[in-house]
Amino acid sequence: MTTTPERARVQPPPSAVDTVTLTSETARKGDRLPRWVLKTISPIVLIALWQLLSSVGVLEDDTLASPWTVVQTAAGMWADGSLQSAVITSVIRVLAGLGVGLVAAVVLATLAGLFRRGEDIIDAPMQMLRTVPVIGLIPLLIIWFGINEEPKIILVGLAVTFPLYMNLYGGIRNVDASLIEAARTLGLGWFGQVRHVILPSAMPQFLIGLRYALGTAWLALVFGETINATSGIGYEMNKAREFFATDIIVVCLALYAILGLVADMIVRGLERGLLSWRPAFSGK
Amino acid sequence: MATGVQREVTPKAVSVRGLTRRFDDRAVIEDLDLDIEPGQFVALLGASGCGKSTLLRILADLDRDVSGEVTVPRKRAVGFQAPRLMPWKKVWRNVVLGLPGKPNRERAVAALTEVGLVHRVDVWPKVLSGGEAQRAALARALVREPDLLLLDEPFSALDALTRITARGLVDEVWQRHGCAVLLVTHDVEEALALADRVLVMQDGKIGYDAPVDLDRPRDVTDPEFQRLRAELLARLGVH
Structure with missing residues (x-):
């Protein structure tokens, strides 16, 4: 800016304004490819690279089996039925653990969230126990419950209880007080407020907890199954270790990944169904 | 009371x-x-x-x-400075929320018609403009007579x-x-x-x-x- 002491009006030269031309965003070049194509390109490139490294001998089978060997091994495990039975065993463990943890977390978080006395009694011990690494409980669980299904289910249950509890409790406590007030003026009683205001308002946070809980559920299961198991994906993986069967280990890792992905998809589906009222930011 | x-x-x-x-x-x-x-x-x-x-x-x-x-x-009914609609309930369900009995859609539609919002019966509150949301809140108040x-x-x-x-x-x-x-x-x-x-x-x-x-x-x-x-x-x- 130039201002003369006399405050005379300075006529800017015609080209002084720095302008930008705004073009339509939908006309961006990369968007000519459908998004699903863009999303699949990078995994395919990575797998191709892996196969290439195996084929030229940089990666030996004892270090990491090639993708093609892994596919063949998976087909073989499918044919002899060991793959299906391992998956079923593991999925049942996760579902049972999730069920136990879900019930515990919902009951505890609802009591702690809705009642001040519940908070006093429940929240402090939960906050303390939360800091104990669940995996560290395995020795105790084995002493208490032996090596059957119970310690694995309880391990998964414990692993999911805390993220579910924290998020549901936080969700309940974050409810907008002005909506509660509005509900009171509409004549809703305590149960009506819980049902129509508090729980729906806590739902987004609860679903975040559920997604996180599913992640930790698989993690807990991996530990539970590699330490003391006679069946399941983790057991297959552990057995393969003794024979340097990296192909089976990779198949098992892939199974864990796929199952985790499926679980995530289910929760996303739940979110779409339960949170359709919430217009979400979907990214640029 | x-x-x-x-x-x-x-x-x-x-x-x-x-x-x-x-x-x-x-x-x-x-x-x-x-x-x-x-x-x-x-x-x-x-x-x-x-x-x-x-x-x-x-x-x-x-x-x-x-x-x-x-x-x-x-x-009594109250209209606040902000509409205070429940974002997880469709507009018509917001209007009849708290009334005794099952949610009565016809009553909601009648109240929404009165405030000129009959075309917004089935949308989520987040979709409404500020004025529309305030009209929905008014319908919610009026439906209580x-x-x-x-x-x-x-x-x-x-x-x-x-x-x-x-x-x-x-x-x-x-x-x-x-x-x-x-x-x-x-x-x-x-x-x-x-x-x-x-x-x-x-x-x-x-x-x-x-x-x-x-x-x-x-x-x-x-x-x-x-x-x-x-x-x-x-x-x-x-x-």
């Missing part, structure tokens, strides 16, 4: 005697008396923090931490043009329903455009109470309107 709210049939829509409300040691409302006739449209003005919203909250039974005697109709409608600066978050429409709508539904209205507002012209009677709150009491005997629809250029406006502004400390 419970303590503090009496069950009796009185000729008044609102009857307040010796009402005091303290926050810590400071009395925001002190020994306040107020009567509102059934069907009367009353505007309550006052400087920020003078306690007018506190009074409205007490009449809405959102604040029982008071001394004194407060009698209000059993059937209140004897007393409490409005806490319901137009102040709306843009100037929407505000004029919303004001006209409130006037219209009030004339049709005939309920008593207490409108809390900062806006002197809004008060004079709508109300039968204007109150100014001062020092925790009703410091000024005057009828507005102007023909409806009110004309801003009417000399009497201008005179009342000047007087109210003076009362509010604006010169």
Whole structure:
């Protein structure tokens, strides 16, 4: 800016304004490819690279089996039925653990969230126990419950209880007080407020907890199954270790990944169904 | 209901005697008396923090931490500054939320038609514009067929043009329903455009109470309107 002491009006030269031309965003070049194509390109490139490294001998089978060997091994495990039975065993463990943890977390978080006395009694011990690494409980669980299904289910249950509890409790406590007030003026009683205001308002946070809980559920299961198991994906993986069967280990890792992905998809589906009222930011 | 709210049939829509409300040691409302006739449209003005919203909250039974005697109709409805719709309920479900029995869609549609929102029955509240959301909140209040409608600066978050429409709508539904209205507002012209009677709150009491005997629809250029406006502004400390 130039201002003369006399405050005379300075006529800017015609080209002084720095302008930008705004073009339509939908006309961006990369968007000519459908998004699903863009999303699949990078995994395919990575797998191709892996196969290439195996084929030229940089990666030996004892270090990491090639993708093609892994596919063949998976087909073989499918044919002899060991793959299906391992998956079923593991999925049942996760579902049972999730069920136990879900019930515990919902009951505890609802009591702690809705009642001040519940908070006093429940929240402090939960906050303390939360800091104990669940995996560290395995020795105790084995002493208490032996090596059957119970310690694995309880391990998964414990692993999911805390993220579910924290998020549901936080969700309940974050409810907008002005909506509660509005509900009171509409004549809703305590149960009506819980049902129509508090729980729906806590739902987004609860679903975040559920997604996180599913992640930790698989993690807990991996530990539970590699330490003391006679069946399941983790057991297959552990057995393969003794024979340097990296192909089976990779198949098992892939199974864990796929199952985790499926679980995530289910929760996303739940979110779409339960949170359709919430217009979400979907990214640029 | 419970303590503090009496069950009796009185000729008044609102009857307040010796009402005091303290926050810590400071009395925001002190020994306040107020009567509102059934069907009367009353505007309550006052400087920020003078306690007018506190009074409205007490009449809405959102604040029982008071001394004194407060009698209000059993059937009340409240319109807040923000629409306060439940974002997880479709508009029509918001309208009938809290009514006894199963959600009655026809009743909701009738109320939404009355406020000109019949095309928005099945959308989520987040989709509504500010004015539409406030109209949905008005429908939610009207569907309760209140004897007393409490409005806490319901137009102040709306843009100037929407505000004029919303004001006209409130006037219209009030004339049709005939309920008593207490409108809390900062806006002197809004008060004079709508109300039968204007109150100014001062020092925790009703410091000024005057009828507005102007023909409806009110004309801003009417000399009497201008005179009342000047007087109210003076009362509010604006010169």
